[in-house]
Amino acid sequence: MxxxxxxxxxxxxxxxxxxxxxxxxxxxxxxxxxxxxxxxMASILPPVFILLGLLDVWVKRETMVKYMGDGSGITGVLLAFFLGSAAAGPLYAAFPVAGVLLKKGSKLSNVFIMLGAWSTTKIPLILFEASSLGLKFMLVRLAMDLIGIVVIAYLTQRMLSKEEIESIYQNASGR
Amino acid sequence: MTAALYTIAILALSFSLLKSKEKTVLALKKAWKSFENILPQFLSILIIIGLLLAVLTPEQISKLLGRESGWYGVLIAAAIGSITLVPGFIAFPLAAALLKSGAGYMQIAAFISALMMVGIVTIPVEMEYFGKKAAAVRNTAAFVFSLVIALVMGVVM
Incomplete structure (x- = not known):
């Protein structure tokens, strides 16, 4: 320290x-x-980091590449949405998760989709939104979010050069 | 939600321990290392959030986001949403209260969307993992997107 x-x-x-x-x-x-x-933060983070440590040790790189890597297609996208939506905790807790996903060879756009889902389509949050702001408000925003998350994810990946993407992965594997 | 997270973590940990003690110890070591790595940034973020929310009270926010504020109000709403970091269980009741006290749907949609997707305060952590450019692109795109959501809300609601 x-x-x-x-x-x-x-x-x-x-x-x-x-x-x-x-x-x-x-x-x-x-x-x-x-x-x-x-x-x-103190109540949310211990289980998040313990799960991350376990993921890091037990999940093989090949497995992650298969399900969330470059050739994973729609499976990877859906899995990324599921991971983010089922998560708990504020957005800053999502970045270490993103780090481990990158380290294990997940596709960059899928990691951004996970981040997007973590920030806006968490299931308890959606239910809460419907009850405070109305079902219509929630549904319109959810429909927009699902499109927006994917667009932002692919846009961000497209804007980065090969070298920049490479250095993101290198940074992640050094953790 | 937190209870569910703990249950899953404890179950996973016990299962891991049954399978291999060494790997479990390694996992816990890795967990601690990655936590300690990012701890300084986390602590800084907590203080910045505290300071921001102490200065920017709900009353002040509702003054800025009136129904008549139009696109100017939408921009302010998105900007306030971008710099603040309020948990959802506070943000939604706040948004509902703002609607009652005269804010428009467009402004509220911009506020809520930017609040969730754009994180100016957390950008140092984001850059730590993704680099400057990716963090800048993602946050800019998310900001523009929250304006698009406001536009659609203005038409639909």
């Missing part, structure tokens, strides 16, 4: 303390929110 990596974090804590001294209401509220979010 190197302290240097925590430099930004330490600076932000100092900033928060400064704000607290300058305006106690805003400072206290922000600390309270941070604490609440920290508890949420």
């Amino acid at each position: 190197k302290v240097k990596r925590y430099r930004v974090f330490i600076l932000l804590v100092a900033l928060n303390i400064a704000i607290f001294l300058f305006s106690p209401t805003v400072g206290a509220k922000s600390l309270q929110l941070t604490w609440k979010n920290l508890l949420e």
